[in-house]
Amino acid sequence: MGAWRALTTALGLLLAWQLVVWASGAPPFILPGPLAVARALAARLTLILEHAAITAVEIVLGLIIGALLGSLSGLLLAAFRTARRWLLPLLVISQALPVFALAPLLVLWLGYGLASKVAMAVLIIYFPVTAAFFDGLRRTDPGWLELARVMNAGRHAVLWHIRVPAALPALASGLRVATSVAPIGAVVGEWVGSSAGLGFLMLHANARMQADLLFAALVVLAAMAVGLYFAVDRLLSRLVFWEPRDPGLGREDGA
Amino acid sequence: MPERPPGVDVSVAQLAFDASPLFDSFRFRLEAGRWTCLLGPSGVGKTTLVRLIAGILEGASVTADDGRPLSGRIAWMAQGDLLLPWLSVLENVLLGHRLRGQRRSRPELAARARELLVRVGLGERLDALPHTLSGGMRQRVALVRTLMEERPVVLMDEPFSALDAVTRFRLQELAARLLARHTVLLVTHSPLEALRLGHRLWVMTGRPVRLREVRPPPAQPPRDVTDPALLRIEGELLRELAAGQEVAGWAPGAR
Numbered sequence: 001m002g003a004w005r006a007l008t009t010a011l012g013l014l015l016a017w018q019l020v021v022w023a024s025g026a027p028p029f030i031l032p033g034p035l036a037v038a039r040a041l042a043a044r045l046t047l048i049l050e051h052a053a054i055t056a057v058e059i060v061l062g063l064i065i066g067a068l069l070g071s072l073s074g075l076l077l078a079a080f081r082t083a084r085r086w087l088l089p090l091l092v093i094s095q096a097l098p099v100f101a102l103a104p105l106l107v108l109w110l111g112y113g114l115a116s117k118v119a120m121a122v123l124i125i126y127f128p129v130t131a132a133f134f135d136g137l138r139r140t141d142p143g144w145l146e147l148a149r150v151m152n153a154g155r156h157a158v159l160w161h162i163r164v165p166a167a168l169p170a171l172a173s174g175l176r177v178a179t180s181v182a183p184i185g186a187v188v189g190e191w192v193g194s195s196a197g198l199g200f201l202m203l204h205a206n207a208r209m210q211a212d213l214l215f216a217a218l219v220v221l222a223a224m225a226v227g228l229y230f231a232v233d234r235l236l237s238r239l240v241f242w243e244p245r246d247p248g249l250g251r252e253d254g255a
Numbered sequence: 256m257p258e259r260p261p262g263v264d265v266s267v268a269q270l271a272f273d274a275s276p277l278f279d280s281f282r283f284r285l286e287a288g289r290w291t292c293l294l295g296p297s298g299v300g301k302t303t304l305v306r307l308i309a310g311i312l313e314g315a316s317v318t319a320d321d322g323r324p325l326s327g328r329i330a331w332m333a334q335g336d337l338l339l340p341w342l343s344v345l346e347n348v349l350l351g352h353r354l355r356g357q358r359r360s361r362p363e364l365a366a367r368a369r370e371l372l373v374r375v376g377l378g379e380r381l382d383a384l385p386h387t388l389s390g391g392m393r394q395r396v397a398l399v400r401t402l403m404e405e406r407p408v409v410l411m412d413e414p415f416s417a418l419d420a421v422t423r424f425r426l427q428e429l430a431a432r433l434l435a436r437h438t439v440l441l442v443t444h445s446p447l448e449a450l451r452l453g454h455r456l457w458v459m460t461g462r463p464v465r466l467r468e469v470r471p472p473p474a475q476p477p478r479d480v481t482d483p484a485l486l487r488i489e490g491e492l493l494r495e496l497a498a499g500q501e502v503a504g505w506a507p508g509a510r
Contacts, residue, residue: 147333152326152327242386
């Protein structure tokens, strides 16, 4: 049923795209139709995949490092008042700075290679992960904490055995958000300064009026992002195995 | 049980959550090695009293009559089951030991926990997660978790409320046997339960609260529930509690 709906949606979008091409009479170097893009994708597949592999590495590395740093910061913020005092304002400020403005600086500091793109992805992932985990750690069911107190549990035991697992569903939703924005970070990095990657390929295609190649690269990027999202989503639902698979639906019926 | 259970003295000078004080020069005593049952209408302050004794709420002086501190000698069973959703039934039952890092005597503990779970009818569900259990089953897990603490003073806030009548009857007997010679406070809505299990019975009413003692039949608990004397007192208590609710502004049909 879901697959059928997805297929219908995809076909509908492709049809609408083709209709816009016919109706506007735009030349292929401005707006190529789906068939032209498919042809470009087939013709330049090796080139596109080479660049896609680099972007994929940037995204995945950024996601891993960002998720680790974010979880660690969330934990520190929840565990230590001092960390809360010093780190929290810093975190808010870091979010007030637009990542796009930082991109050229990162390229300047870390070079045209992988490092600056990974750093961009980390920057963009870090905040949602930290915020979600910290929030989850602060919202432990007070009944559990009271029970632990009567059981004479130490602070660390409570944190490790109760607060952290209780916050995992919140961390998981933070990681889902992070996964959906990670490709943005990597591609922005490539856009600003790079010698490889899908962003680089798209920039070049654009400059040479190869709109079909640009669209083909875009299609691959979108497919990668969607695939990554679903992979991470499955992994996360295994991590929080005690949560109902589709909480929204479950609660609607069972209220 | 290794130590002789202490009696517990509670006194609250004054405690108010709003304009009218809930407790005012209140004194209460749990006799050493006896079951004290507390009856009273909803919202009168029974749960608050339990939380004061457990040390979750501040505002009362709670002392053991053997002069030693009470911390570490109380087990608490809340109205909700407070099971951790990511732990199996067996792990939930051993939560106190996990939180205190007492892993040395694990095999004996696990064996004891298994035995108790079998006796409350959950022998087949040791590895089940809480969300797969019914409300009554969850309450039985919480009861076993409370028993596993092996504390001389046990506070139970409506421990059998979610159980069907037959299971309730069986578990009352089991709890009475396993917690004989413990100092127990049992909060309940059921006069029959209180009359069956309590050495001492108190009815809590009013604001600030007052206590009135009810004499149970002379037999030792758990008492025979077909005893006419016990049933007569149950009837009187039900009538009294119902009259109390009418005075408090509630009567059937008149919302």
